[in-house]
Amino acid sequence: MTPSGGEPLLQVRVRAEPDIFVARKLGREVARAVGLERQDQTRFATALSEIGRVLLAAGGAADIAFLPDGANPPTLWVVMVSPAAAPDAVTQGTAPVRRLVDSLEVSDARFGTVVRLSRRLPTQAPPLTRKRLDEIRDELAHLAPGSPLEELADQNEQLIAALDEVRAQRDELARLNAELEETNRGVMALYHQLSDELEETNRGVVALYGELDEKSVQLRAASEAKSRFLANVSHELRAPVTAIIGLGRLLTDSASDPLTEEQSRQVELIRGSATDLLTLVNDLLDLAKAEAGRIEPEISDVDLKVVFGELRGTLRALATRPEVELIVEDPDPVTLRTDEVLLARVLRNLMTNALKFTERGSVRLSARGSVFTVADTGVGIPEELQERIFEEFYQVPSGVTARGTGTGLGLPYARRLVTILGGTLTLQSTPGVGSTFTVTLPEA
């Protein structure tokens, strides 16, 4: 008797002891499904257990296939194949099992030891139609979805997958690390580059600074040289000019030989020109002195009333135009601690300047605290020129400077003196309306 061909109902692989428990449990379910009685189910399962143990003991794994045969009489076949088990040992070990089943054969096939056993089904069992077999298959598949071995295999696969993932992550990590290192190197390179550039710029700045320093020294030297030149030249010029003036006076002296009217007029012109020249030279000398820092203010309590009185007297001679009113207000605080000579020189300079460029209206000097103002109604100075007039030899280019042209040294000199006194000289002016010079001295 051999099993007829056809698909096995179920296949189980037995590799270790727990697999035997699974196999015999499945065997019991198969037996129940095909219609064996309870007692036969136990016999059948026990037979599987016995043979399974014998096969395992005799040499290893075995494949078990359940093959129900619907032929007459219907039989449940089981074929167990063990590639390694020795046939003799199996034959001997399975001998007691013969009493539990209807047939048991052990044969030595090329692919290993084959154990076939069969159990007839009772007559009242449902016929094993194809449909019934499919039902049983579904049932069992549902009942035993996975043997421990399959689960083990599953877990193994999962483990391998997990390992692969871990390896992939490690690789990814290594890659990221490498990238990071690269970026790091890039950052470091950038840092070094920036550092170098900064250092270079720094060096440039230092060099520039040194250059500036040098230029500053040169400028100071040039300025000193200029002042020295002015002082020397002025001094050298003064002597001949005074000589001319003196000689002119001698010529017109009553004790000298009488001159014709024409001659005396010309000599007067010579004297006037020489006097102008002397003024210019004196101004230059004063400015040079101031610039050279040779002027030291002598601070004392100054009676402003006296200063203003003297100014009123000396300036009246200059204010020759009837349409220009000269106003010297009484000073508000009567005394101020400053240098009297320098203050008087500054104010005289400003007043002279104002009278020179005012054709009508008024020139007014006033004092409020330590602030002195000289306001005129003259031609005024355009805004863009208001700083330039404090430069030496600068004159507003205008035909309005009707009468005397100045030396162009008065305002620079005044500002220099005010600076020496520790104050400031500023100008507010509107062309055509007038100018206001303000001297602000330190209080007390």
Next chain:
Amino acid sequence: MERVPVLKIGDMLLVSIQVDMEDQTALNLQEDLADKIVATGCRGVIIDISALDIVDSFVGRMLATIAGISKVLDAETVVVGMRPAVAITLVELGLSLPGIRTALNVELGMALLARARFEAEGGGDAGEDDETVAAAS
């Protein structure tokens, strides 16, 4: 590795086998039970196999071995709760569990052990009676 618990009830030890026995489980049980017998001085062991629906020759031999070990340690072993189908299959397999006393359930097993001890203390030889009780109950 699974272990089968060994419980002390009164002056007896109760082993209830609920799982499929593997080699290692069986060896562990033998060791555990022997240790427990020595430690407690119990003189009766009840092995409940009512949860097993398949008992093959391996388990049969294991039960015989346990009974032998217990005997050497001066304790009687009673196997209780065997299912009818299991009994039939065992006999058909040619295993009649020689030297192992049996009872139908735990209660009868305990009674059997108590009587055996009483008779042993009374000086009587009750070896044959034990078999009778097991069969009769």
